[in-house]
Amino acid sequence: MTGILEIEKGLDIQAIRKHFPVLEREVKGRPLVYFDNAATAQKPQVVIDALINYYSDYNANIHRGIHTLAEEATAAFEGTRDAIKEFINAESREQIIFTSGTTEGINLVAQTWGRQNIKAGDEIIISNMEHHSNIVPWYLLAQEKGAVIKVIPINDAGELEMDAFEKLLSEKTKFVSIVHVSNALGTINPVKEIIAKAHEAGAKVLVDGAQSTVHLDIDVQDLNTDFFVFSSHKLYGPTGIGALYGRKELLEEIPPYQGGGEMIKDVSFTNITWNDLPYKFEAGTPNIADAIAFKTAMDFTKAIGREKIRQHENELLAYATEQLMQIPGLRIIGTAKKKISVLSFVIDNVHPQDIGILLDNKGIAVRTGHHCAQPLMERLCIRGTTRASFAMYNTKEEVDAMMEALRKAIKLLS
Amino acid sequence: MSEHKSIEEIEKEIVEEFSLFDGWDDKYEYIIDLGKKLPLLETEHKKDENKVKGCQSTVWLAAEFKDGKVFYKADSDAVIVKGLISMLIRVLSGQEPDDIVNTKLDFIREIGMMSHLAQTRSNGLLAMVKQMKNYALAYKLKEGASK
Numbered sequence: 001m002t003g004i005l006e007i008e009k010g011l012d013i014q015a016i017r018k019h020f021p022v023l024e025r026e027v028k029g030r031p032l033v034y035f036d037n038a039a040t041a042q043k044p045q046v047v048i049d050a051l052i053n054y055y056s057d058y059n060a061n062i063h064r065g066i067h068t069l070a071e072e073a074t075a076a077f078e079g080t081r082d083a084i085k086e087f088i089n090a091e092s093r094e095q096i097i098f099t100s101g102t103t104e105g106i107n108l109v110a111q112t113w114g115r116q117n118i119k120a121g122d123e124i125i126i127s128n129m130e131h132h133s134n135i136v137p138w139y140l141l142a143q144e145k146g147a148v149i150k151v152i153p154i155n156d157a158g159e160l161e162m163d164a165f166e167k168l169l170s171e172k173t174k175f176v177s178i179v180h181v182s183n184a185l186g187t188i189n190p191v192k193e194i195i196a197k198a199h200e201a202g203a204k205v206l207v208d209g210a211q212s213t214v215h216l217d218i219d220v221q222d223l224n225t226d227f228f229v230f231s232s233h234k235l236y237g238p239t240g241i242g243a244l245y246g247r248k249e250l251l252e253e254i255p256p257y258q259g260g261g262e263m264i265k266d267v268s269f270t271n272i273t274w275n276d277l278p279y280k281f282e283a284g285t286p287n288i289a290d291a292i293a294f295k296t297a298m299d300f301t302k303a304i305g306r307e308k309i310r311q312h313e314n315e316l317l318a319y320a321t322e323q324l325m326q327i328p329g330l331r332i333i334g335t336a337k338k339k340i341s342v343l344s345f346v347i348d349n350v351h352p353q354d355i356g357i358l359l360d361n362k363g364i365a366v367r368t369g370h371h372c373a374q375p376l377m378e379r380l381c382i383r384g385t386t387r388a389s390f391a392m393y394n395t396k397e398e399v400d401a402m403m404e405a406l407r408k409a410i411k412l413l414s
Numbered sequence: 415m416s417e418h419k420s421i422e423e424i425e426k427e428i429v430e431e432f433s434l435f436d437g438w439d440d441k442y443e444y445i446i447d448l449g450k451k452l453p454l455l456e457t458e459h460k461k462d463e464n465k466v467k468g469c470q471s472t473v474w475l476a477a478e479f480k481d482g483k484v485f486y487k488a489d490s491d492a493v494i495v496k497g498l499i500s501m502l503i504r505v506l507s508g509q510e511p512d513d514i515v516n517t518k519l520d521f522i523r524e525i526g527m528m529s530h531l532a533q534t535r536s537n538g539l540l541a542m543v544k545q546m547k548n549y550a551l552a553y554k555l556k557e558g559a560s561k
């Protein structure tokens with residue numbers, strides 16, 4: 001154990017692991033090895049406590065009440081908005097809109113900005129490596145409006161073909177919706193460049209930050225993006241909460257998404273005025289508890305040190321990549337020069353599902369299948385991959401455990 | 415006619431076989447072995463309408479009705495699924511439509527494969543059972559109509 005601590009340069013993984021209660025459990029009689037972090041990350045005790053504290057100490061609906069509990073709950077809820085503003089370096093708190101997650105954020109933009117601004121014949125650009133969440137909302141919009149979806153191709157390493165992207169851009173391009181980091185390949189896309197080029201062509205841009213926000217430092221002002229969406233649950237926070245950042249002028253121009261509750265200023269049967277930002281987009285009682293605990297998750301990762309976490313995860317990625325490459329017939333899918341700690345692979349004549357089942361039988365949780373990116377799998381001519389994705393609490397020993405289980409599984413299957 | 419075993423009898427046999435295994439390693443080894451041994455499905459049956467939906471892996475299932483009994487053939491690109499299919503075929507193939515439609519297939523739970531049945535999205539065993547029952551139901555209705 002001491003060896004690995006040295007490699008981790010000051011990040012005490014064993015101490016970090018103690019914060020995550022689930023890591024103490026066993027699966028199939030062995031210590032859990034959780035390598036499905038790209039799907040959702042585990043939650044530290046402080047996040048779980050934040051949820052419990054809200055419900056046991058100051059559960060109240062927010063904004064409306066004048067009583068003490070309502071004020072405390074409102075302050076905590078709005079405190080998360082401030083924390084998100086800082087986390088992604090937004091200009092102002094009004095530009096942070098709570099959503100249920102990345103998927104809702106994209107749908108919100110498609111159904112508001114999109115419906116208001118997209119006409120027949122307009123073009124929306126996405127990429128070949130999008131998650132279904134960043135395909136389907138645009139598909140629905142395009143169907144409704146008679147718009148056209150254009151797709152940025154990728155090379156065999158799983159990197160965007162930037163030349164092809166530039167050729168796709170034209171005066172018809174109204175919107176570019178692009179994933180920051182691919183959940184299936186780990187590729188980090190050059191979004192800043194994409195945004196600049198799209199803006200030159202007069203298009204607006206949304207960045208899907210579902211996978212990037214936990215690994216990279218996000219600065220929406222530096223990116224100069226129009227919209228940015230992400231989810232709390234991939235960031236060690238609760239499920240069911242996320243955020244949409246939007247450029248202020250755009251958020252002010254576009255119509256509300258859903259109606260009711262906090263999103264109105266005045267209602268009569270003949271005339272309704274919308275509330276100010278960000279409340280215009282937050283209809284009904286929001287997910288208060290999870291929003292509050294989301295701040296705790298961000299505080300937690302900041303306290304540990306995002307740069308240190310990143311370094312640790314990159315070391316794990318390098319180590320695991322090197323190990324995996326020693327397995328005959330194994331091919332890593334996604335070999336971009338710039339990638340985060342997601343490792344997807346296929347093995348000759350072995351189905352990913354069989355691998356997934358046999359790894360689970362050894363207490364090792366990986367993801368198998370198409371990772372909600374079917375067009376990407378089609379492009380790469382594979383039916384799916386086995387994916388190990390690492391988080392701050394994962395260790396080299398866990399990678400070794402996976403390697404051992406993998407070797408046994410391959411032997412059994414072939 | 416040689417001895418015909420009922421669905422329940424075959425299920426009991428399988429449960430007894432599984433009770434001999436020490437742990438999951440052995441169970442999986444056995445299932446994988448069954449998967450490898452499942453007779454190949456002729457390519458003519460590997461058509462789209464024989465694909466079972468709801469599986470992470472691809473499963474093809476073909477059925478035939480002979481002398482009042484349903485006979486199944488199947489294949490998959492994933493070998494554990496193939497092993498599970500092989501057990502389903504052992505239990506259901508050669509049975510009468512009524513019995514197939516009505517069986518609860520308790521053996522799947524009893525041998526500890528319930529978690530796989532529950533993971534309908536990733537494994538599709540449930541979809542597979544449903545499809546087998548659908549065939550039986552269709553033959554039953556057809557038979558009823560022709561009587």
Ligand SMILES: Cc1ncc(COP(=O)(O)O)c(C=O)c1O
Nearest residue numbers: 101102103131133183208210231
């Ligand atoms: C790249 C990407 N986009 C979107 C999503 C959807 O996120 P959520 O399910 O939190 O809405 C995911 C989650 O897997 C993702 O990886």
